[in-house]
Amino acid sequence: MQEPFILGITGASGAIYAHRLLRHLKDLNVEVHLVITEHGKQVVAYEGQQDLFSLATKVHRNDDMFAPIASGSFRHRGMIIAPCTMATLGKIANGIGDTLLARAADVCLKERRKLIVVPRETPMHAIHFQNQKTLSDLGAIVLPANPSFYLKPQSIDDLVDTVLARVLDHLGLDHPVSHRWRDMGHP
Numbered sequence: 001m002q003e004p005f006i007l008g009i010t011g012a013s014g015a016i017y018a019h020r021l022l023r024h025l026k027d028l029n030v031e032v033h034l035v036i037t038e039h040g041k042q043v044v045a046y047e048g049q050q051d052l053f054s055l056a057t058k059v060h061r062n063d064d065m066f067a068p069i070a071s072g073s074f075r076h077r078g079m080i081i082a083p084c085t086m087a088t089l090g091k092i093a094n095g096i097g098d099t100l101l102a103r104a105a106d107v108c109l110k111e112r113r114k115l116i117v118v119p120r121e122t123p124m125h126a127i128h129f130q131n132q133k134t135l136s137d138l139g140a141i142v143l144p145a146n147p148s149f150y151l152k153p154q155s156i157d158d159l160v161d162t163v164l165a166r167v168l169d170h171l172g173l174d175h176p177v178s179h180r181w182r183d184m185g186h187p
């Protein structure tokens, strides 16, 4: 088995992104260490996505600073935060590692490891944009939860997968999720 990925889930709408990402990573036989914020747990439950927990290889408590993912010495292939709130985005952009999730993201930045944030909010104000620019300048990939329609999605799962296919691409994984533009031909 290869090194794992880390998935952080926060209290933004769109728990289905985390759920389907975990499903795809499991299908690809990839290990995932999961950490979720308190508000993340509440939104996951509210949006009916509680089944996601069973798909993770390991679930860490967000107040467990002794977890391996808090350390730069823990080897992994990258961290995804999906969906990512503006609150957590602001914390990470400002180097505040006071929860396990924020600390693991901070470690990615300092160790120059892959960090993909999937922000979800609308509309946004200038601080939201500034924080995303800061993270981008630090090497993180800011991949908003903006589904696309040009591949003609037929269901909510299809729509969600238009975002997740890009996440999986950026993780460097070969995957069958969603179509690619070249498959669709030209009218």
Ligand SMILES: Cc1cc2nc3c(=O)[nH]c(=O)nc-3n(C[C@H](O)[C@H](O)[C@H](O)COP(=O)(O)O)c2cc1C
Residues within 6 Å of the ligand: 009, 010, 011, 012, 013, 037, 038, 039, 040, 043, 046, 084, 085, 086, 087, 088, 089, 120, 121, 122
């Ligand atoms: C149902 C629900 C949906 C929410 N959706 C969003 C959202 O899409 N984006 C966002 O930034 N915050 C959203 N929030 C607010 C966050 O949960 C709140 O700012 C929280 O403090 C974030 O904490 P966390 O980043 O530690 O998870 C939502 C809250 C609830 C209850």
